[in-house]
Amino acid sequence: MKEITSQALNKVNIVGKLLDAVTATGTLSDGRAYERATITIRVKQKFNGREETSEIPVGMFASQFTTRGTPNPAYKSLQELKTLKTAQNVGFDEADTVRLGGLSLRENAFVTRSGQLVNGWQIGASFVNKTNLMDTATFSVDIFIMDMHDEVDREGDTTGRLVIKGGLVQYGGKLDVVEFIVEKPEHVDYISRNWNVNDTVTASGYIRVTSVEEKGSGSNSSWGEEIPQTTTRFVRELIITTGDDNPKDEEFAYDPTDIKKAFNVRKANIEQLQLDAKKAASKPAASNTTSKYAWE
Numbered sequence: 001m002k003e004i005t006s007q008a009l010n011k012v013n014i015v016g017k018l019l020d021a022v023t024a025t026g027t028l029s030d031g032r033a034y035e036r037a038t039i040t041i042r043v044k045q046k047f048n049g050r051e052e053t054s055e056i057p058v059g060m061f062a063s064q065f066t067t068r069g070t071p072n073p074a075y076k077s078l079q080e081l082k083t084l085k086t087a088q089n090v091g092f093d094e095a096d097t098v099r100l101g102g103l104s105l106r107e108n109a110f111v112t113r114s115g116q117l118v119n120g121w122q123i124g125a126s127f128v129n130k131t132n133l134m135d136t137a138t139f140s141v142d143i144f145i146m147d148m149h150d151e152v153d154r155e156g157d158t159t160g161r162l163v164i165k166g167g168l169v170q171y172g173g174k175l176d177v178v179e180f181i182v183e184k185p186e187h188v189d190y191i192s193r194n195w196n197v198n199d200t201v202t203a204s205g206y207i208r209v210t211s212v213e214e215k216g217s218g219s220n221s222s223w224g225e226e227i228p229q230t231t232t233r234f235v236r237e238l239i240i241t242t243g244d245d246n247p248k249d250e251e252f253a254y255d256p257t258d259i260k261k262a263f264n265v266r267k268a269n270i271e272q273l274q275l276d277a278k279k280a281a282s283k284p285a286a287s288n289t290t291s292k293y294a295w296e
Contacts, residue, residue, distance in 0.1 A: 102126025107176035199247035
């Protein structure tokens, strides 16, 4: 079996227009300077014969020197980011097209003040450079299949899509849990017949970060003219479009026992975060005796 300390394949490729960049600097506890940035890349790509536009946020972080004291090239790249033209500053047509390097996919799980777990994913990068390449936003990862089930909508009806919960082994044996979507019916059929829970597989596809308009009725009244309402739903999805024909052989697959141990560590960390959030929420709020309105 594959050792849990062996990091899984985790490749992401993003090329697109640089919409904006929010940067910050600081100093680590050991005195090393660092640069931090959150950038947004607009990517246009075709899927199922139609063009989709995604606006993908990407986090970047680098210290000026490595732990060995040598210069960190990623730090220089983050400094050069400030010289690039963003759509926010010069308009979309004049903005730079960039290619990101050192990309990886990871879990983004956090706990709200009420103790509720919010689970998602995020993308990190180390380098950014100008390019003339075509837009793309794709991933290729090795995942341990933890669950597969049919997607259902808000009314409880199946959508025809398949949801795969995949364990993504990170550096040091840390386990991230990330959700993937299989959309095309023929892909759903193939995976349902050939992939199973506890299998290790390579899954590849494209990244979708967009918004969808949903129209509905704006009135429950029995009289008058109905006013239609439009709501916007934010969509963040990893769409699997290809992958292994069959699960990986035993020597290239993760041991379910090792995955279970790593999952329990993740679970304990989340439970501690939830406990801390509930303790913080139970503390009495500071009193405010100032009346905001005269009638209060």
